[in-house]
Amino acid sequence: MKIQDKLTNYIAIVLFLIILMASLIFTSLFVFNDRNSKLIDLTVQNTNFAEGLLTKYPSVDDALRDPGFFIIVKGYEGISGARITLIDKNFNIILNPYDLTVVDAEKIITSNSILRGFSYIGNSNNLEKIVNFNLTNKKYYVSVYKCRVGSQDLYSAFFKEKNNLDIPPMRYLFALSLLSLTALLVSYFTGFLLSKNISGNLILLSKHVKKISSGDYEEEISIKTRDEIEDLANNINIMKNKIKESQSSLKEYTSMISHEIKNMLTVIQGYSEGIKSGIYRNNKEIGYALEKIINKSKDLENLTNSLLLLSKVENKIIEIEKDEIYPVIIINEMIEIYGNQLAISKLRMIKKIATKEDFKLKSDKYLLQTILSNLINNAIKYSLPDSNIEISLSSEIRGGVEYLVFSVSNEGLEISKEDKEKIFKMFCRGDKAEFYNIEGYGLGLAISHKIAHYLNARLDFRSEGKLNTFILRIQVKGARNKSG
Numbered sequence: 001m002k003i004q005d006k007l008t009n010y011i012a013i014v015l016f017l018i019i020l021m022a023s024l025i026f027t028s029l030f031v032f033n034d035r036n037s038k039l040i041d042l043t044v045q046n047t048n049f050a051e052g053l054l055t056k057y058p059s060v061d062d063a064l065r066d067p068g069f070f071i072i073v074k075g076y077e078g079i080s081g082a083r084i085t086l087i088d089k090n091f092n093i094i095l096n097p098y099d100l101t102v103v104d105a106e107k108i109i110t111s112n113s114i115l116r117g118f119s120y121i122g123n124s125n126n127l128e129k130i131v132n133f134n135l136t137n138k139k140y141y142v143s144v145y146k147c148r149v150g151s152q153d154l155y156s157a158f159f160k161e162k163n164n165l166d167i168p169p170m171r172y173l174f175a176l177s178l179l180s181l182t183a184l185l186v187s188y189f190t191g192f193l194l195s196k197n198i199s200g201n202l203i204l205l206s207k208h209v210k211k212i213s214s215g216d217y218e219e220e221i222s223i224k225t226r227d228e229i230e231d232l233a234n235n236i237n238i239m240k241n242k243i244k245e246s247q248s249s250l251k252e253y254t255s256m257i258s259h260e261i262k263n264m265l266t267v268i269q270g271y272s273e274g275i276k277s278g279i280y281r282n283n284k285e286i287g288y289a290l291e292k293i294i295n296k297s298k299d300l301e302n303l304t305n306s307l308l309l310l311s312k313v314e315n316k317i318i319e320i321e322k323d324e325i326y327p328v329i330i331i332n333e334m335i336e337i338y339g340n341q342l343a344i345s346k347l348r349m350i351k352k353i354a355t356k357e358d359f360k361l362k363s364d365k366y367l368l369q370t371i372l373s374n375l376i377n378n379a380i381k382y383s384l385p386d387s388n389i390e391i392s393l394s395s396e397i398r399g400g401v402e403y404l405v406f407s408v409s410n411e412g413l414e415i416s417k418e419d420k421e422k423i424f425k426m427f428c429r430g431d432k433a434e435f436y437n438i439e440g441y442g443l444g445l446a447i448s449h450k451i452a453h454y455l456n457a458r459l460d461f462r463s464e465g466k467l468n469t470f471i472l473r474i475q476v477k478g479a480r481n482k483s484g
Contacts, residue, residue: 016187039130042143042158045080047128049073050147050156059150060086060094082143082158089153098135098159108133108142109155133159201229208236217244257303264296306443309370313450318367320454325365327393327404328357334372335391338380346386354394361404363474367451371459372406374444375470379410384466387411395476402476409469423461424449445470 053072057063073084073095086094091105100108111131133142143158201223208221217240223233271280271289280286312318335349342349379389390409395402415423424445452459457474 013187016184018187039141039143042080042082042141042160043128043130043145045076045082046143046145046156046158049076049084049158050145050154054147054149054154054156057149060088060152060154063149064094080158080160081164082160085157085159087155087157089155094154100135104135108144108157135159139163201225201233205229205233205236208240212236212240212243217241217247257307260303261300264300267296268293268300306447310443310447310450313447313454318451318454320364320367322362323365324360324362325368326357327359327361327406328353328355330365330369330372331391331393331406334369334376337373338376341380342389345380345383347380347383348388350388350390352390352392352394354392355404359395359404361474361476363455367455368474371448371451371455371472372408374448375406375408375472378444378470379408379412379468382412382468383410384412396473403473404476406472406474407469409467411466412468414466415463415468420461420463424459 053069054060054063057066057069063069076082077084083097084095085097085100085105087105087109088094091102091109093100093102093105108131111133114129114131128145129143131142131144133140139162140159141162143160145156147154147156204223205221208219211219221233221237221240223230271293274280275286275289280289309318331351331353335351338349376389376391383389388411390407392405392407392409394405394407396405397403449459452472455474457472460471460473462469462471
């Protein structure tokens with residue numbers, strides 16, 4: 001079953017139950033309120049009859065001898081739609097339109113079948129109530145009112161058939177059936193509209209995801225619902241664009257790396273075959289060929305190691321060792337390692353240390369060295385001749401948290417805004433012509449940026465004119481200074 005059909009059914013069922021329950025409650029309230037208002041009117045008519053007419057006569061006999069009394073009785077019966085009975089305190093029936101017996105009269109006066117909400121008991125000389133009474137297979141509401149005529153207590157009873165007040169069961173059932181059918185149609189139609197509005201966007205998202213999975217990244221998802229679905233669509237667009245960009249870069253630089261590897265192997269194979277076939281005859285020529293083979297083998301090894309490390313970082317299978325290391329010693333080792341390369345490139349290394357020599361940091365030494373090595377190597381490659389490379393170490397407090405800060409700065413070519421934004425992306429290299437003659441594959445900075453996250457650190461880049469600076473901030477945990 002499709003999601004739209006499921007949503008339609010779920011919403012329709014819930015709405016149907018809500019509408020039906022609300023309708024039943026309001027219908028019941030309407031029926032009872034209508035009946036109750038009519039019963040109140042019946043008691044009002046009975047009170048007016050007893051207090052307004054009977055109490056005007058000196059005695060019951062005087063009332064019965066007055067022809068006008070019966071005319072007024074008929075008038076009250078016409079107004080109230082009820083039949084009037086008069087009963088004395090001994091349950092003798094004075095007016096008897098229903099051929100009631102004394103027993104019937106006693107049941108009416110003494111009945112406990114009082115309709116809730118319509119019983120009122122005052123003092124011993126007053127009584128007003130509505131009772132349920134069955135007579136000759138008919139059901140009645142009877143309004144009973146006690147009054148005093150002269151020196152005689154008298155009960156005025158207004159009889160009204162229930163059928164004249166209550167909705168007949170079949171009619172009520174028909175009304176409920178019609179109401180249920182209406183509620184069902186309304187709820188299903190509403191559920192269909194709501195589900196279409198919700199599922200329509202989900203179906204649209206599903207279609208776009210299928211396109212993305214098949215390699216189509218061109219079309220943007222446009223959904224304006226101002227809710228979580230719109231957020232999901234925007235996130236899918238971001239993901240799609242990143243995949244598109246990543247695949248484009250991967251395709252471009254896979255071709256480039258394949259070309260580089262092929263060139264390296266061609267050089268190695270060419271010089272090897274030259275040695276084997278005797279093209280290089282003396283020791284000098286053979287030495288030259290072997291040096292080329294060794295250099296290209298090292299380049300191939302470095303490229304392979306970089307790709308292997310990148311794969312480990314990308315797949316989160318790199319292992320982190322937490323050791324106590326001395327950052328100052330690591331910097332000194334890095335400067336020593338790159339001493340010859342700095343001299344060959346006619347560059348000067350300036351060291352600025354703002355921490356104690358014996359400052360300890362708990363981190364992974366190999367990964368930290370990898371980041372610093374990539375940063376220094378990058379600075380050497382892209383520095384202007386006869387310029388300075390500055391490496392510094394300091395500490396700072398941000399938001400109450402202590403950080404150890406490494407920075408590597410160099411003077412090089414000015415970097416464009418576009419290149420700054422993608423400097424940590426894989427296979428990224430500058431577009432300027434001067435950059436094309438510099439060896440490298442655009443992997444070092446990308447690897448360093450990803451490793452930094454594993455070390456609970458952050459690698460940032462800042463560029464002002466020709467001065468380019470990489471800043472590594474590592475959160476200090478359990479670090480402490482020791483003297484001596």
